[in-house]
Amino acid sequence: xxxxxxxxxxxxxxxxxxxxxxxxxxxxxxxxxxxxxxxxxxxxxxxxxxxxxxxxxxxxxxxxxxxxxxxxxxxxxxxxxxxxxxxxxxxxxxxxxxxxxxxxxxxxxxxxxxxxxxxxxxxxxxxxxxxxxxxxxxxxxxxxxxxxxxxxxxxxxxxxxxxxxxxxxxxxxxxxxxxxxxxxxxxxxxxxxxxxxxxxxxxxxxxxxxxxxxxxxxxxxxxxxxxxxxxxxxxxxxxxxxxxxxxxxxxxxxxxxxxxxxxxxxxxxxxxxxxxxxxxxxxxxxxxxxxxxxxxxxxxxxxxxxxxxxxxxxxxxxxxxxxxxxxxxxxxxxxxxxxxxxxxxxxxxxxxxxxxxxxxxxxxxxxxxxxxxxxxxxxxxxxxxxxxxxxxxxxxxxxxxxxxxxxxxxxxxxxxxxxxxxxxxxxxxxxxxxxxxxxxxxxxxxxxxxxxxxxxxxxxxxxxxxxxxxxxxxxxxxxxxxxxxxxxxxxxxxxxxxxxxxxxxxxxxxxxxxxxxxxxxxxxxxxxxx
Amino acid sequence: xxxxxxxxxxxxxxxxxxxxxxxxxxxxxxxxxxxxxxxxxxxxxxxxxxxxxxxxxxxxxxxxxxxxxxxxxxxxxxxxxxxxxxxxxxxxxxxxxxxxxxxxxxxxxxxxxxxxxxxxxxxxxxxxxxxxxxxxxxxxxxxxxxxxxxxxxxxxxxxxxxxxxxxxxxxxxxxxxxxxxxxxxxxxxxxxxxxxxxxxxxxxxxxxxxxxxxxxxxxxxxxxxxxxxxxxxxxxxxxxxxxxxxxxxxxxxxxxxxxxxxxxxxxxxxxxxxxxxxxxxxxxxxxxxxxxxxxxxxxxxxxx
Numbered sequence: 001x002x003x004x005x006x007x008x009x010x011x012x013x014x015x016x017x018x019x020x021x022x023x024x025x026x027x028x029x030x031x032x033x034x035x036x037x038x039x040x041x042x043x044x045x046x047x048x049x050x051x052x053x054x055x056x057x058x059x060x061x062x063x064x065x066x067x068x069x070x071x072x073x074x075x076x077x078x079x080x081x082x083x084x085x086x087x088x089x090x091x092x093x094x095x096x097x098x099x100x101x102x103x104x105x106x107x108x109x110x111x112x113x114x115x116x117x118x119x120x121x122x123x124x125x126x127x128x129x130x131x132x133x134x135x136x137x138x139x140x141x142x143x144x145x146x147x148x149x150x151x152x153x154x155x156x157x158x159x160x161x162x163x164x165x166x167x168x169x170x171x172x173x174x175x176x177x178x179x180x181x182x183x184x185x186x187x188x189x190x191x192x193x194x195x196x197x198x199x200x201x202x203x204x205x206x207x208x209x210x211x212x213x214x215x216x217x218x219x220x221x222x223x224x225x226x227x228x229x230x231x232x233x234x235x236x237x238x239x240x241x242x243x244x245x246x247x248x249x250x251x252x253x254x255x256x257x258x259x260x261x262x263x264x265x266x267x268x269x270x271x272x273x274x275x276x277x278x279x280x281x282x283x284x285x286x287x288x289x290x291x292x293x294x295x296x297x298x299x300x301x302x303x304x305x306x307x308x309x310x311x312x313x314x315x316x317x318x319x320x321x322x323x324x325x326x327x328x329x330x331x332x333x334x335x336x337x338x339x340x341x342x343x344x345x346x347x348x349x350x351x352x353x354x355x356x357x358x359x360x361x362x363x364x365x366x367x368x369x370x371x372x373x374x375x376x377x378x379x380x381x382x383x384x385x386x387x388x389x390x391x392x393x394x395x396x397x398x399x400x401x402x403x404x405x406x407x408x409x410x411x412x413x414x415x416x417x418x419x420x421x422x423x424x425x426x427x428x429x430x431x432x433x434x435x436x437x438x439x440x441x442x443x444x445x446x447x448x449x450x451x452x453x454x455x456x457x458x459x460x461x462x463x464x465x466x467x468x469x470x471x472x473x474x475x476x477x478x479x480x481x482x483x484x485x486x487x488x489x490x491x492x493x494x495x496x497x498x499x500x501x502x503x504x505x506x507x508x509x510x511x512x513x514x515x516x517x518x519x520x521x522x523x524x525x526x527x528x529x530x
Numbered sequence: 531x532x533x534x535x536x537x538x539x540x541x542x543x544x545x546x547x548x549x550x551x552x553x554x555x556x557x558x559x560x561x562x563x564x565x566x567x568x569x570x571x572x573x574x575x576x577x578x579x580x581x582x583x584x585x586x587x588x589x590x591x592x593x594x595x596x597x598x599x600x601x602x603x604x605x606x607x608x609x610x611x612x613x614x615x616x617x618x619x620x621x622x623x624x625x626x627x628x629x630x631x632x633x634x635x636x637x638x639x640x641x642x643x644x645x646x647x648x649x650x651x652x653x654x655x656x657x658x659x660x661x662x663x664x665x666x667x668x669x670x671x672x673x674x675x676x677x678x679x680x681x682x683x684x685x686x687x688x689x690x691x692x693x694x695x696x697x698x699x700x701x702x703x704x705x706x707x708x709x710x711x712x713x714x715x716x717x718x719x720x721x722x723x724x725x726x727x728x729x730x731x732x733x734x735x736x737x738x739x740x741x742x743x744x745x746x747x748x749x750x751x752x753x754x755x756x757x758x759x760x761x762x763x764x765x766x767x768x769x770x771x772x773x774x775x776x777x778x779x780x781x782x783x784x785x786x787x788x789x790x791x792x793x794x795x796x797x798x799x800x801x802x803x804x805x806x807x808x809x810x811x812x813x814x815x816x817x818x819x820x821x822x823x824x825x826x827x828x829x830x831x832x833x834x
Binding site for chain 2: 197222238
């Protein structure tokens with residue numbers, strides 16, 4: 001199936017970590033970024049290509065050392081851009097010596113890249129990915145290169161040497177004639193004309209000026225004069241050399257054109273390598289697997305929602321990997337702070353990973369390629385600019401989601417209708433789940449409403465929740481200790497729910513987070529009466 | 531006085547003074563056509579005569595055949611064999627070819643290219659667009675060769691050199707005034723601003739006022755209206771935007787200093803202007819008196 005893109009709006013991209021993921025796997029060099037932009041995300045029908053890319057990423061990540069990958073990527077970033085020069089040469093434009101210098105830099109950068117590749121520890125199985133070197137272009141430029149420099153050397157054209165010798169002789173003759181005139185000025189006037197122009201004060205000397213000295217300005221107190229030398233031999237030598245040099249550049253440009261295909265192929269190879277190594281670095285950082293593609297389920301084991309894991313690590317906290325098995329539409333309930341939203345994000349994140357050819361960070365994963373990923377819950381920036389209330393924004397997104405929902409869509413619903421009355425909100429959510437099921441979409445629907453899954457005849461999953469009672473006493477304001485306590489007590493596993501109750505452990509968590517004890521006890525007594 | 535052939539010429543004396551003061555020398559003008567490029571070319575010519583390879587670049591665009599604004603003819607910059615140059619790729623002369631040594635910052639005229647002349651050539655030169663890249667360009671030229679680095683400068687763009695060890699020569703002339711006295715006064719005002727001393731905690735007042743950005747006329751009036759026992763600090767001399775009598779009052783009234791001073795070593799004079807032609811001797815002597823700096827007319831071979 002030919003596709004051009006996977007639809008993910010800005011809010012959904014943010015919530016499922018797609019924005020973070022794109023940044024994490026952006027190639028470092030210009031070729032890689034260009035290559036990356038030319039490749040559409042994988043969608044339904046692209047399973048073989050997606051699997052092949054991810055499998056290559058995983059294989060390389062296991063066969064190359066991480067430091068070596070970093071060094072190769074740094075070398076990729078330093079490769080200069082030869083494409084515009086080659087394009088101008090192909091179009092017949094004259095190239096400059098700076099262009100030839102830049103092409104030389106490109107050749108050198110490829111060499112450095114190949115050395116970095118060779119220095120990285122890897123086995124022979126990845127040798128086919130070795131960056132190209134351009135021996136042909138190197139040979140073309142070699143006569144003008146001394147280290148990293150470039151000069152339009154005599155060897156580039158048979159007439160260059162003679163033309164330069166002629167100009168050099170003419171310049172020497174010119175300098176000698178100029179010095180002869182300057183000596184006459186010194187002798188006659190007593191001043192030393194360092195440059196071609198000089199001033200003679202009339203009270204110092206008011207007599208005739210030497211031959212070949214022209215007066216360019218006269219005033220009552222001085223004459224401004226200039227040494228003028230007519231040097232047709234030098235002018236002719238300059239013209240002859242200019243013609244020889246232009247001819248040499250044209251010939252050199254024609255030889256560059258003959259190497260153009262190799263240069264373009266090299267830039268494409270570099271682009272592909274840069275994209276590949278960005279993904280390899282991701283895999284080495286976050287681990288990941290080669291997924292199997294299934295059209296009827298989204299299932300993964302020990303998956304990591306990397307953006308959250310990174311944020312937790314920055315605070316010295318550990319992420320708990322997540323496992324889930326989703327067939328069609330399921331309702332997810334569980335305690336506050338139990339990871340319902342993280343579970344939704346993880347489903348979206350892993351789907352985004354495979355769409356971008358990135359190994360999903362999980363021990364194993366089986367999932368489809370989708371055309372659309374949509375998040376409903378809360379407001380996005382665009383909703384605020386439309387002056388919609390939270391509820392109205394959700395309803396508008398639900399309307400648009402249903403219009404696009406299909407078996408190729410993934411819908412992630414985070415507490416839809418929580419900001420309206422609970423009876424009507426629950427009813428609306430049940431009807432929405434039924435509508436999603438009717439359209440055959442994949443959906444995970446997190447909610448605190450009771451009985452939604454049963455009412456909509458959908459599978460009911462829940463976060464396992466608190467293993468036991470939370471400690472009652474945490475020092476007031478010690479938020480970190482409260483989080484530690486919740487983390488220690490919470491079982492983040494997603495399990496099949498055995499009853500319709502959507503218990504949220506809200507009161508225990510509120511107490512732990514420092515809400516007044518008496519207030520919480522009053523709430524508990526009210527709750528128990530119901 | 532105009533020198534005899536047996537004594538050191540004014541260009542030679544200026545070259546010796548400048549290269550003894552610093553490895554890199556920038557020439558700035560008090561006005562357009564004040565003789566800046568003429569001074570620059572005189573220094574370059576002395577180096578060529580001595581067989582000393584130099585490096586050259588520009589702050590701003592220089593060496594073009596005619597002034598971009600008034601179409602007046604301007605001195606070209608001649609590169610002797612062996613001269614190092616930093617200039618935008620768009621200004622590299624096509625012939626005779628240069629050795630391309632490296633590349634640097636991007637400017638409107640292309641990337642900055644470092645090159646060496648193999649045969650003599652004449653060209654326009656221009657420099658990189660930002661203070662940071664100008665500093666990097668000068669440092670690269672220093673690293674590429676052993677000789678002096680000569681910079682055709684612009685007085686409003688030398689902040690990059692503040693705090694460095696570069697020497698500054700101020701070119702002035704009839705382009706900035708119709709009389710000798712006026713030219714001398716402008717030169718004195720310019721030199722006074724550019725030679726604001728660096729900070730010296732042992733000599734500062736207890737109260738130090740830091741002026742962020744430019745110190746303009748309103749700032750100056752406010753400072754003069756307040757207590758005088760203060761030290762006023764600007765980032766570098768180019769941040770002082772007040773001129774003439776108000777600047778003189780400010781300098782006399784408060785302890786004016788800068789974080790990054792400039793090293794101004796000499797003046798040069800040019801007696802020829804569009805509206806006036808002045809006495810070369812009177813001009814060089816008046817400017818020397820007004821600025822207190824060694825002053826040279828490199829074309830009339832005068833020094834004072």
